[in-house]
Amino acid sequence: MSLVDTALAVVLGTLAMAAFGFVAGLTVLGIDRKLAAHMQARIGPPIRQPFIDVAKLLRKENVVPENAIPWLFHAAPVIAFASTITILLYLPIGGIAPVFGGAGDLILIVYLLTVPALAMVAGGFASGSPYATIGAQREMVILMAYELPLAIAVIAIAWRLAAAGVAEPFSLAAIAANPVWGVVGPLGIVGFAILFVILAWVTPAELSRVPFDAQEAETELAGGLLVEYSGKNFALFYMAQGVKTIVMAALAVAIFLPWNLSDFVAMTPAVAVVADFAFFLAKVLLVAFFSVSLIRVSMARFRITQIVSVYWLWFGVLGLVGLLLIVLDAYAGVW
């Protein structure tokens, strides 16, 4: 393949992924709102409501506060949206291989996941509002808090795959080819289940949802980080939120639920792509329901100090237990 072909493939792939991320992200947000409403005995908005909101926000003007640093204030939402789309380029979508193929691995994704959060922090500090400043400080603390359990989960998985003799264990292609559940015994399955739960609980913090939404905390900070954002900039953050939901769910799917429908049922390649894609969407919705909608309707918001202790103590210890089980499982296999 010539350089031009590769460039064309990347550009087209990126555009297609951005379109997919936009549509799927906002749809997932709409479904989340509807499901949460039904669980709260409300009717809720129509599923297309996020699209209506974005269409309206895009027509509105950007209000820049007097104290803000304008270039940073305007750059933050663009960086947040662009970086979430970038993560999507490294994740397999059903049977479709990632646009960037084998160029990136799990470590890169863990790093990239911090970029939208850092963009929000920069935007918050650039807003020049006390609420946004407190929100930005909190976002940084939360970022540091959930990084520990997330890192434990990622490393445990890669280590176990390496112990099972898989080359390049951090590569998502390798993880997809060797579903983690297949390489371990009963102890390891319990360990991986624990890590799956941890990833599900990291998701709300990554997406700033209740109970880990201290950085936005409507009743305390009136929106925190985003309090000064309006119009197009806010629409970008909102879309980034939708894409991030897809990213977090797709990451959990890629690591823990990597199966495709075409692996089990014989079908022609054209049908397989569609079927795998639909199956992928179903898995993403399932993960999003449990890790976003269900958690957020059943809990109260934590204080920032409680968030840190939840992630470092509870989930840190839980992650280490999972890791220990996986290590034991690996050596049990050798004995």
Added chain:
Amino acid sequence: MSDGNPAKTTPYTVPIGPIHPALKEPVMFTFRMNGEQIEKADFAPGQTHRGIEWMGMRRNPIQIVHLTDRICGICGVSHSLAFARAVEQIMEIDVPERADYIRAIIAEFERIQSHLLWAGMAAHELGFDTLLHLTWRVREQAMDTIELLTGNRVNYGIIQIGGVRRDITPDQHPAIHECLDYYRDLQGKLLRIFLEDATIQMRCRDCGILTRDDALRLCTVGPTARASGVNMDVRVDFPYAAYGDLDIEPILPDRYLGETRGDVFDRIVVRLLEVEQSAGIIRQCLDVMPAGDILWETKIPKILAAFKKAHGEAVGRHEAPRGEVLHYVRMDGKEHPTAWKVKASSYSNLMSWIPMLEGEQIADIPIIVASIDPCLSCTDRVAVVRGGRRSIMTKEELHRLSVEKTRRLMR
């Protein structure tokens, strides 16, 4: 948060209000913060003064009763009852016994809906919106029954000087009992949801503590005082309406939890238990309510004529859902009162915010502020505005002004 950098750790100021999602009514808070911790709290009420007393002093008490309905959005009967009792004392009216029972029943229904509304609000302040929707749904049963009894959901318009304007008929009893049974069956579930939920415990236990000494020193009233272990309840201490005939015991948190900490959690416990208590009081009222008139005098012109003969002053008190509400009225043989002063329950409770808030975190501001169930539009009775600018009067200035006014009146 403290990284040793002196520039970052110097206190900064966070304003909350007058309009903010944490506040359901306007009040201005200024917090001096150290990181996430509150070093010093200050607040300025008076953002929602409407001059109801001024309007009232140009009207006769029958008209004022309907104004009192509108002092507060939630306490549709508390202010009316306190005002009516003040006027009745001046005129030495004997309210028919049946009317007293009806007043107590409506007041207790009001307590049920007000406490449930508060519980939902508290859940919302904690970010627990599911509980908000659940609580407000079960509150509807009380609202429906109030509408059945008075004809209105919010401004009941049931109190009249010398009685009540509507009777409770026998065919309404099944609906009332159905509502009370509903809350009896629900009580265990509500207590379980609010008191055994791990996140509510984490957020409310040992948060916003008001010690018993502070509660007494700051003259707090109602559930705020009771949650700090102060055994006080106007219904028991100074019985009025039908309350003297009823068996009521003030609800204190140690009866349920075995100890009193005076935190937000205790205030939730007290209010939820009072829902059950109110249902019990209504049941007692229905059982022993005598037959008879509901008004001292049905002809309005006769009442108006009686106002012109009334001389004297009196204080009407009522245990509103938020605590004691007090109306001072003075009548000098005219149709309209010469003086009318409203002291809402929240007025006594606002100062308790300061000891509760200092030392707590930003995250606790909404729930602590909400925990005394503040009702600011009832509380705001004065706003000093001169030349388009607001100003604050000191105690000395107020004293000087009142001495001047007394001298002027004596001349």
